[in-house]
Amino acid sequence: MSLTSILSVEGITKRFGKITAVDNLSLNLEQGYIYGLLGPNGSGKTTTLGIILDMIRADAGRYQWFGQPLTKEARKKIGVVFETPQFYPYLTAIQNLRLIATIKDASPETLDELLRLVNLFDRRNSKFITYSLGMKQRLSIAAALIGDPQIMILDEPTNGLDPQGISDIRELIKKINTRGITILLASHLLDEVQKVCTHVTVLQHGKKLFDGKVHDVLAIDDAIEVNADRPDMLRSVLEENENVNKVLTENKLLLVVTKPGYPVRSLHEYLISKGIIVTHLAVRKRSLEKHFLDLLKKEEK
Ligand SMILES: Nc1ncnc2c1ncn2[C@@H]1O[C@H](COP(=O)(O)OP(=O)(O)O)[C@@H](O)[C@H]1O
Ligand SMILES: [Mg+2]
Known part of the structure; x- marks a missing residue:
């Protein structure tokens, strides 16, 4: 295994009754790239993310983070942005982030900078409930960045957003990647993967159909x-x-x-x-x- 391995997954399988949600899937993520997990709805993307985050137990297979089994310490190096943002509605953005920083045992000093990065600094004192969906999603990204993660996992981060909101999130993901943070993005949108990702794994019925560099796929x-x-x-x-x-x-x-x-x-x-x-x-x-x-x-x- 190379020193820059972020995540290696070997043959994970997950069944729900008769459905095989994830079927003998292997993945390899190296530091610095933007990986797309691309497949139609129901192809097993969210289940895969649940497994590698230790939220769902796989029936078979193994995975390692940073060359080791997932520890509490390693978990802190993984930022997660799932579909529905979870915040306290009547607290302000900055109050919500301070709480998360406390939970993550991270310094609150970077919060202003993170709010600027996601373009919410001017709205930091507004209550979460007053935020648009796009703003909520950007705040989730800021929250995921607390504690200086090495990788950020996003599950369908542009679902439900308007075109401007979609484009903001895609640009933000690329910007975060330029800081050296590896990205794993689950999406059912080809266009999104083409625009954002360097690498892609295509899933169907939980099986890997194809993977490679997005450029190579395009060049084929x-x-x-x-x-x-x-x-x-x-x-x-x-x-x-x-x-x-x-x-x-x-x-x-x-x-x-x-x-x-x-x-x-x-x-x-x-x-x-x-x-x-x-x-x-x-x-x-x-x-x-x-x-x-x-x-x-x-x-x-
Ligand atoms: N908790 C669950 N119980 C039963 N079936 C599930 C459960 N979670 C997911 N599934 C099924 O597993 C398959 C993969 O789902 P999912 O991982 O959510 O796909 P995706 O994120 O690609 O849309 C689907 O057929 C879905 O209905
Ligand atoms: Mg999903």
């Missing part, structure tokens, strides 16, 4: 549209390139699938070197969504 089967002055020659020249995996025809264009990591620029230079004048060259990104949907379809067969 990227196709390059090509056209040239000599379409007849173009195909054979492309097929001679060992970095080209596939050449497909689509209307008047050729769609080229190259090996991962082969730059478009190199393909262009290659064609020029073969005396071909390129009249069209464009990258067509295959979205994570498409990839995800394909995987789901495969699964259903």
